[in-house]
Amino acid sequence: MGVIETQGLGKRYAGGSVIALEDLTVDLGGGVTGLVGANGAGKSTLIKILLGLLSPTSGSARVLGHDIAGGGAQIRQLVGYMPEHECLPPDTRAIDFVVHMGRMSGLPPAAARERAADVLRHVGLAEERYRLMGTYSTGMKQRAKLAQALVHDPQLVMLDEPTNGLDPAARDDMLGLIRRIGHDFGIPVLVTSHLLGELERVSDHVVVLDAGHLLRSEATQSFLGDTGVLVVEVLAVGPDAQARMGEALAARGLVCRPHGSLIEIDPTTAAPDALRDMVRDTAADLGLGLVRLQAQTGQLEDVFREEVAG
Ligand SMILES: Nc1ncnc2c1ncn2[C@@H]1O[C@H](COP(=O)(O)OP(=O)(O)OP(=O)(O)O)[C@@H](O)[C@H]1O
Ligand SMILES: [Mg+2]
Structure with a gap:
């Protein structure tokens, strides 16, 4: 400083x-x-x-x-x-x-x-x-x-x-x-x-x-750490792989939304470890391969928008 x-x-x-x-x-x-x-x-x-x-x-x-x-x-x-x-x-x-x-x-x-x-x-x-x-x-x-x-x-x-x-x-x-x-x-x-x-x-x-x-x-x-969303990507084995995964996650009580080829899961819906286990088990149950499972740091744009709105 x-x-x-x-x-x-x-x-x-x-x-x-x-x-x-x-x-x-x-x-x-x-x-x-x-x-x-x-x-x-x-x-x-x-x-x-x-x-x-x-x-x-x-x-x-x-x-x-x-x-x-x-x-x-x-x-x-x-x-x-x-x-x-x-x-x-x-x-x-x-x-x-x-x-x-x-x-x-x-x-x-x-x-x-x-x-x-x-x-x-x-x-x-x-x-x-x-x-x-x-x-x-x-x-x-x-x-x-x-x-x-x-x-x-x-x-x-x-x-x-x-x-x-x-x-x-x-x-x-x-x-x-x-x-x-x-x-x-x-x-x-x-x-x-x-x-x-x-x-x-x-x-x-x-x-x-x-x-x-x-x-x-x-x-x-620290700015970006505030909005850690969990990002999931499944192997696109068919046209509806992502939709099936999203529905199955929602059925387990997780709040999620599609984002391009990814699924974003609200990190507040379960404890971090439990959340990852649920995603892994869901993919296994559906026979879908997991390409990515990671905590996404927020985008400045999102933080900014929330701050200005709030
Ligand atoms: N010489 C000036 N006389 C009157 N108002 C001014 C003058 N210079 C800047 N302003 C006003 O002061 C405010 C801040 O302007 P400034 O140019 O610092 O913003 P900025 O963040 O650099 O914007 P931009 O992204 O458009 O470059 C604006 O409302 C602008 O209209
Ligand atoms: Mg300027």
Whole structure:
């Protein structure tokens, strides 16, 4: 803990009529932290406050030990920031842009060129680094934005919606890069998304914002552990194998529902061991092979939906 600490942070816009953040107190450490919330939840506002680009209306925060009040310039020197909106000059080559950003962060010319080539290769733009960025696809632009955030060897990176506009394959690549930054390189990452499901795969810690209010801030594991549903998959020996299994489980008093090719069993209907025995015996009675029997951790999306509804 202690990489990012906020205390009662609040932000109002438009003369106080728009509440973007309200009384936010969090203490975030290393690894990857996912900052999750719907459009307008306050994610970008929080990042800009942490960078010292916006002043909070109330409260305080420290980033890497520096107070945001007065320490903005120092913080921005230590932090790599990938903004959510497009910010790339279209008539500039990626290599020149990233070298320039490295120079702006204080790297000497030779080091900036070397680091720029390294980070562009790392994000998968080795071949295309001499192209004008105006000719880039959305996926390539997001990679170039990530490269400029990493060029000066930051001690913390803040990525605002890095998967925005990406197709599923490109999104997986980006999430893989983020995981490597946080885990292989050991640089703490704060990453935002409104697609809750994708952050659970890369985040060690999740912060959920709802209309400027903190819903939760906790380790991803404990977050997801709350809704352990038992998942059963039977060998599809006939078209109705799954339906027969579901009916037989229901006949034993279990609450279950089909989910694609799987059957989900409500974990509260029996003790965990008894539940597994019942599933095994039911499959054996029906002569069906069990492909899978496992406790499924909840999806962030489900947790989020319940929290907002409740
Ligand atoms: N400059 C501004 N003036 C007035 N209101 C603003 C301003 N910037 C943001 N807001 C409002 O503050 C709230 C939080 O906005 P913010 O951009 O931080 O949300 P976000 O979680 O990043 O959303 P998104 O997922 O759409 O990027 C929203 O209601 C937004 O309309
Ligand atoms: Mg935003």
